Amino acid sequence: MQDVTPDRGEPFETAVLQLVDLRRTFHQGSRRIDVLNGASAVLRAGEAVALVGPSGAGKSTLLHIAGLLETPDSGQVIIGGRDCARMRDDERTRVRRAQMGFIYQFHQLLPEFSALENVAMPQLIQGRTKRQAHARATELLTSLGLAERLDHRPAELSGGEQQRTAIARALANTPRLLLADEPTGNLDPRTADVVFAELIELIRAKRVAALIATHNLELAARMDRVLRMDGGQLIELEPQSLA
Numbered sequence: 517m518q519d520v521t522p523d524r525g526e527p528f529e530t531a532v533l534q535l536v537d538l539r540r541t542f543h544q545g546s547r548r549i550d551v552l553n554g555a556s557a558v559l560r561a562g563e564a565v566a567l568v569g570p571s572g573a574g575k576s577t578l579l580h581i582a583g584l585l586e587t588p589d590s591g592q593v594i595i596g597g598r599d600c601a602r603m604r605d606d607e608r609t610r611v612r613r614a615q616m617g618f619i620y621q622f623h624q625l626l627p628e629f630s631a632l633e634n635v636a637m638p639q640l641i642q643g644r645t646k647r648q649a650h651a652r653a654t655e656l657l658t659s660l661g662l663a664e665r666l667d668h669r670p671a672e673l674s675g676g677e678q679q680r681t682a683i684a685r686a687l688a689n690t691p692r693l694l695l696a697d698e699p700t701g702n703l704d705p706r707t708a709d710v711v712f713a714e715l716i717e718l719i720r721a722k723r724v725a726a727l728i729a730t731h732n733l734e735l736a737a738r739m740d741r742v743l744r745m746d747g748g749q750l751i752e753l754e755p756q757s758l759a
Contacts, residue, residue: 532725533559538591553748559725566736569745584608617686621698632666656684676707694726
């Protein structure tokens, strides 16, 4: 078990994401809650990193800060060598769209659009042509076994198919960083196992750095590294210690 404070001598460009001494405090009436208390971590291309800890430990807050959806009280969020923690909202949005993908426990697909259209949508927002976006969406969905389901709307897909579509959408703009919050938490164990295996395969094949919050310690043990939220800090565990 070890602290994961980044090595200050390590070149920033070797890391996709560096979280440095993040602090975040909330107040409930007179009560002060230090959710993050010096949390630090480094994520590199092609590695899947599990984020574990009990409910209320701060996993979602950490993901929101890493995804530039929330601002820390202090500390750095370094993406591609740039500290993004204090960027303007429009700058943060550009970084999110160009460099990040998000996967949630509930797929959050747009119900009125097909699987193909859901995966094409973020690409169109980024300026790709419809032809380019549909070609990329078809490629990703086919790689996830959904070649026969491209024209189906979310309500016509099984839970596993919905989550595969959400994974394809998250990877559509070729992100460098993938953030996932309980991506298999709404699936039955067998489907979760299959979807998780496909996700890890894509992370490694596409050389994406992935931070995946999960309560499933069996899945966490199959990732490259495991970080546990403990007292507002991140402690690295050996994956085999969870098995």
